[in-house]
Amino acid sequence: MSLEETRLLSDHEIVQRIIAEKSNALFGVLYDRYANKVFAKCMSFAHDAQQAEDLAHDIFLKVYLKLGEFRFEAKFSTWLYSITYHECVEFTRKNKRKISQQEGYLAEQLTEEIEGSSDAELLELKIEQLEKLLKKISAEDQALLLMKYQDGLSVQEIMAHTQLGESAIKMRLKRAKDRLVAMSRELITVVAVLLSYQSLF
Amino acid sequence: MAEEINPFKQLAETHEAPPALKERVMISVELSQLLIEITDLFTDKMGKTAIDLFRTDAEGTDSDTDNPT
Numbered sequence: 001m002s003l004e005e006t007r008l009l010s011d012h013e014i015v016q017r018i019i020a021e022k023s024n025a026l027f028g029v030l031y032d033r034y035a036n037k038v039f040a041k042c043m044s045f046a047h048d049a050q051q052a053e054d055l056a057h058d059i060f061l062k063v064y065l066k067l068g069e070f071r072f073e074a075k076f077s078t079w080l081y082s083i084t085y086h087e088c089v090e091f092t093r094k095n096k097r098k099i100s101q102q103e104g105y106l107a108e109q110l111t112e113e114i115e116g117s118s119d120a121e122l123l124e125l126k127i128e129q130l131e132k133l134l135k136k137i138s139a140e141d142q143a144l145l146l147m148k149y150q151d152g153l154s155v156q157e158i159m160a161h162t163q164l165g166e167s168a169i170k171m172r173l174k175r176a177k178d179r180l181v182a183m184s185r186e187l188i189t190v191v192a193v194l195l196s197y198q199s200l201f
Numbered sequence: 202m203a204e205e206i207n208p209f210k211q212l213a214e215t216h217e218a219p220p221a222l223k224e225r226v227m228i229s230v231e232l233s234q235l236l237i238e239i240t241d242l243f244t245d246k247m248g249k250t251a252i253d254l255f256r257t258d259a260e261g262t263d264s265d266t267d268n269p270t
Contacts, residue, residue: 024230031223039218053222060226065233123207127215130208149209 003029011076015067027064034077035060038084044134044146045088047095059087074160081151082161085143092139121181122149129187133180141176148173 006014006029018026038059042052063083070079125133134142147153147161158169 022234024227024234027230028223028227031226035218035223036216037213039222040213040216043216044212049219052216053219053225056218056222057225057229061229061233064230123209125208127208127211131212146209149207150213 012072015070015072015076019067030063030076031060034080038080041081041084041146041150042088044131044142045092045139051095055088055091058091059084062087078157078160081147085147085161089139089143119177122177125180125184129184130180133183133187136183137176137179141172141179144169144173145176145180 003025006017006026009017009029011030011033014026014030017023018030035056039052039056042055042059043049046052046055063080066083070076134145137145144158144162147158153161155166155169155173158164159166162169164172
């Protein structure tokens with residue numbers, strides 16, 4: 001079977017063939033399908049592109065070594081993203097991405113002040129703003145938001161990826177969402193104040 | 202109705218994996234496979250080979266391992 005024909009196979013079929021034939025070339029086909037999405041997720045958690053590349057490398061290697069454990073009951077992409085999120089959160093913990101005390105306190109204050117943000121307000125954030133704000137919350141909360149709003153997973157599907165129960169996930173999602181929106185509102189206010197001072201001079 | 206823009210999904214599309222990453226991954230995969238096969242050789246096959254060397258005709262031998270009793 002040519003590589004072109006292989007590209008038409010489903011993920012499950014490719015995994016079965018890799019296990020049976022020990023074909024590393026076939027793993028390259030899986031890599032091509034998911035590399036950009038995995039790398040993009042790594043960029044959300046890493047400080048820079050080099051760190052994201054290292055993290056993505058480790059993830060794909062881990063996926064290859066654990067292929068024998070894949071159960072074919074769920075989608076391969078679900079299993080892959082589960083490993084990806086777990087590795088990203090662990091990576092962040094090890095590298096101790098610190099949210100400064102000041103930022104954490106501010107986020108808590110702002111969250112208490114607002115009544116609750118809607119999904120619409122969250123989805124109105126600009127990409128650059130979202131990317132910066134995501135790095136100011138915990139890695140676990142970041143992973144939850146990405147699972148829900150980037151991957152489109154339901155709460156039940158998120159439960160399968162995490163050790164959390166339904167109500168815990170809903171509560172953490174709400175708080176993480178409210179924090180992001182609160183920080184973006186604060187940022188807008190600060191920018192507006194700075195611009196108004198600028199206009200005086 | 203205009204399609205809603207989701208910045209989370211847009212974020213996923215703004216970063217492409219660098220070409221060098223694939224090479225790194227595939228080299229590591231090849232090396233891992235090699236290590237697994239070497240380990241397999243020493244832990245599984247070597248044990249079986251050693252047992253075959255001492256097996257007598259009564260137990261049955263492979264045609265290639267000629268062990269006269």
